[in-house]
Structure formats: structure tokens, C-alpha cells
Amino acid sequence: MPELPEIETVKRTLEPLICGTTIIKSQIIRPEIVAHPGAAEFRERICNQRIAATGRRGKYLLIHLDSGDTLIAHLRMTGRMLCTPPEHPLHPHTHAIFTLDNGRELRFADTRRFGRLWLLGAGESDDFSGIHRLGIEPFDQAFGAAYLKEKLSRRHIAIKQGILDQSVIAGLGNIYADEVLFAAAVAPFRRTDSMTDTQWQSVAAAICPILNSAISRNGTTFSDYLDGAGREGENMPYLQAYKRAGRACNRCGETMVRTKIGGRSTFYCPNCQK
DNA sequence: AGATGCACCTGTATGC
């Protein structure tokens, strides 16, 4: 599922449902989805903690607790974190349930079981979740064409792989990488060491508008993704590149093409993306 | 060091 716009939507939709509540019971149904600390310690330590705020870093969802502990979640491909009334039917791959003192449940479900949870203590250094390796947030003021060029222009990789590299820029995934390169009119296989300054400008300038318009539509759902309240995203019909192979390019009319870059399905216009 | 490919899982779609 979830790239930056989807996690941001989960963060925003969970916020009013869980902030200020206390976790009065926690069940870990599948211990292996807890990456740190051990599942038993995780379950015990999170109990009786009050939820202070929700946050996001790259594609990581953060739930800050009053004690200074942070519940970190990564939903990977098919994960969901949602707050529901307890009578709501259980997703068949529900791996953790946190009962809140407002009568609702915060549930983590993930069909493919790639998703992970971490509980980080106040002041504990995080060398394991992957957050420490993340690059800049796209909405950071320091992000721009100069940053991207500096980080990528000496590497010999396709630009699509460059903007998918979470240690360069945090939050883009397979859908929005294709959308960004379509908007920038840059071919996804263009090598980062052959990009012009104009192309660096176009790519950098496309990123925030693409992410913001997806956020404004609550993200993109094509199969599994739901927000924190269990609603689908509405951005799918607005995609210009992803999944559009065989259809006319919305800019020039040429037939859109699908290929593979770095093992990932990639959609682009062979005429107007250079 | 940097680039590439595969492993981790389950579910769905497609073709024979």
C-alpha cells in the first residue's frame, strides 16, 4: 500500500480517534511482527500508556506516548493500522490489537506480514527500525533540485531508482515515483549521471505537488490500503502514469508503456518523457 | 562502495 501520502493520511485520520486515550489492554497475536523489543516486553510496556500525538517520518507511522516512548509502525505493502469499534469484524490477518479506554480498538493487520512494529523508549537510540537511514523529507525547506543533484548525479542509476532510494529522499514509492517522472516529463530509465539541470529542476519541482494532491484525496487505494478510520483513498482516478499502460498519454496522446526498472513495474510515456 | 537480485508472505489474475 502505503507511500508518504497514505501514511500521512493514516496519521491524520488516527489523530482525533486515538490522541488522549489510554491503551488499557494489548494483544500480540503474531509475535514476529514485533521487531523491537521482544513481543512480551512490547505488550507489557505499551499497556496503560496514554497516547499523546501521531506523527510520520518517510513511510513510518509514529504514535507518541506520554512517557516519551514511541510506537513505530511500517505498513510495507499490505499493512493497515486502524481504529474501530470492537464489534467491527476482525480482518483475518490481524496481528495486534490495542484496546483503548474510549471503548475502541487500534488494530494492526497485514495480509503479507511484511509490516513491522517497534516500541522505542524515551532517549533510546534507534539503530534498528531504518528511520536512522532515511534521507530528507520532501517538505523540508532544504529539499530542492540542488539537493537531488548533489545526492544522485554522481551515481550510475536510473532516475526512478534514485528517487525511490529512501536514504536520498524519504517517502516516494513505486506509484508516486512514476507520477513524479511523468509530471516532470523525464524518462524513468534516464541515468542520473546524464540529467540536465532543467531536468533536476523539473523532477524536484514535481515531488511536493504530486504528494500534496494525493494527500488531499486521502491517498491511492487500488486494493488493500485503508486510512486510520477504515476508508479508501480517492486518488486512483487521478493517476497519470501508474497502471496506465496501453492508454493514451494525457499530455501528448501517445500510447503509455509498461516496463521494468529495478524489478518494479514502471509506467511512462515513450514520447514526451525524455 | 555501488549496483543488482532475491527473499520475505499471501492473495489474485491469467493461461494452459
Add this chain to the structure above:
DNA sequence: TGCATACAGGTGCATC
């Protein structure tokens, strides 16, 4: 119908 294969929003690790 049954079976084999390919593919899916992500990341980490082994290997060259």
C-alpha cells in the same frame, strides 16, 4: 476444475 506462473504499494541482505 486444477495447476503453474506472474505479479502486487517495500525493504534488507547477500553477492558480484
